[in-house]
Amino acid sequence: MNLTGMHIFVTGGAQGIGAAIVKDAAERGGRVSFGDIQDELGKDYARSLKKSGLDVSYVHCDVGNLESVQEAHKEIVANYGMVNGLVNNAGVNSNADPVEMTTEEWDYFFSIDLKSVWHTARCVLPAMREAKKGSIVNIASIHARMTFPKFFPYAAAKSGVIGLTRNLALDEGEHNIRTNAVSPGYTETPILTAWFNSVTPDQQKLSLDTQPLKRFAQPSEIAQVVTFLLSDAASFVNGADWIVDGGLHARFA
Ligand SMILES: NC(=O)c1ccc[n+]([C@@H]2O[C@H](COP(=O)([O-])OP(=O)(O)OC[C@H]3O[C@@H](n4cnc5c(N)ncnc54)[C@H](O)[C@@H]3O)[C@@H](O)[C@H]2O)c1
Numbered sequence: 001m002n003l004t005g006m007h008i009f010v011t012g013g014a015q016g017i018g019a020a021i022v023k024d025a026a027e028r029g030g031r032v033s034f035g036d037i038q039d040e041l042g043k044d045y046a047r048s049l050k051k052s053g054l055d056v057s058y059v060h061c062d063v064g065n066l067e068s069v070q071e072a073h074k075e076i077v078a079n080y081g082m083v084n085g086l087v088n089n090a091g092v093n094s095n096a097d098p099v100e101m102t103t104e105e106w107d108y109f110f111s112i113d114l115k116s117v118w119h120t121a122r123c124v125l126p127a128m129r130e131a132k133k134g135s136i137v138n139i140a141s142i143h144a145r146m147t148f149p150k151f152f153p154y155a156a157a158k159s160g161v162i163g164l165t166r167n168l169a170l171d172e173g174e175h176n177i178r179t180n181a182v183s184p185g186y187t188e189t190p191i192l193t194a195w196f197n198s199v200t201p202d203q204q205k206l207s208l209d210t211q212p213l214k215r216f217a218q219p220s221e222i223a224q225v226v227t228f229l230l231s232d233a234a235s236f237v238n239g240a241d242w243i244v245d246g247g248l249h250a251r252f253a
Contacts, residue, residue, distance in 0.1 A: 001224075001231045003030030007080040008230060009073075010034040011063050011120060012090025014042035016189030017139065020219035021087055024227045026054035030085070033076035035061025063090045063116035064108065073123040082127035085230040088117045088161075089139045093191060094153040106153060113157035117164055121179075125172065134177040135230045138165050139222075142185045142245050158183075162241050169239030178238040180229045185245025186216040212247035 008025045012018040013034025026032045026049060036042040039060055046058035057079055061072035076083065094109045117138050128134030140161040147155040161181060168179035186192060186207065196204055208214060225244050228234050243249055 001028055001228050001233050003028045003231055006030045006084040008032045008085040009076060009083045010087040010089055011061060012036055014038045014045055016191060017187055017219045017222050018089040019045060020223035021089060021226050022056060023049060024223035026056050028227055031055045031080045033057050033059055033080060035059045035072050037062050064111040066119050069119050069123060083124040084134055086120055086124050086136045087226060088120055090116060095150050096153050097150060098152055109153050110157055114160045117161055121168060128177045129175045132176045136168060136179040137226050137229045138181045140181040140183045140241060142183050142249060144183060145249060166239050173238055180237055181241040182225055183241055183243045184217060184222045185248045187219055187222055188216045189219055210251060217246060
């Protein structure tokens, strides 16, 4: 799991799972660029990692906006050279009612949780094809397989991420570019904490009791799997969706 010589680009890297991926990839020798819309948080995080000797750089990148992605890509390539490893991590939740959700809300949400995965890939693929090497990891979710009521846009977008991953794996495999997905279960990040704080104590207890390991994941436990998939240690893993949910998907009821 050595990423020396690789330039990794992580979207949504200012906090949560993305921040853990940035740190883990840099600790394993990668030069890591990360983008986000929370500029102050991102810059502060980059400063703190640099202080501990890691080679990281922050760039503003709104994944829901193609121009912003293209600008960020130009900037990071000028800084560190071509992107060898892409992690599509940026994402938001969507709780919606199928009748009340508007088309505009759907389009906005899908631009962040699904279309962005294609847009970032479009930016990095030409150089990867030329180099005949590259690795893309898309962060999906267990919601692609099982979900909650009122979570239909999120479940649909994350299922789309896995479908897109499969096709990129087929289409880009001949260029020695591997594409895989990681589907985290409950992971202790601000997105999860916000949800956890919004439900009743009984629901909180139930959500912990149903976990086979009786706890949620730490972001670093997801990050290590992503780093593995980015690295040459995973040289024959392509088109896979790695479920990292502590065994939750094995539960029948
Ligand atoms: N935490 C979980 O339990 C969990 C479970 C399964 C999947 N996931 C997925 O993991 C990924 C990371 O989730 P997290 O829990 O770390 O969330 P988080 O909210 O803690 O972090 C998401 C990051 O993405 C950034 N972001 C949001 N919109 C953006 C945009 N338009 N452009 C660029 N950056 C943007 C945010 O600013 C934030 O820094 C998401 O794709 C999420 O769907 C999370």
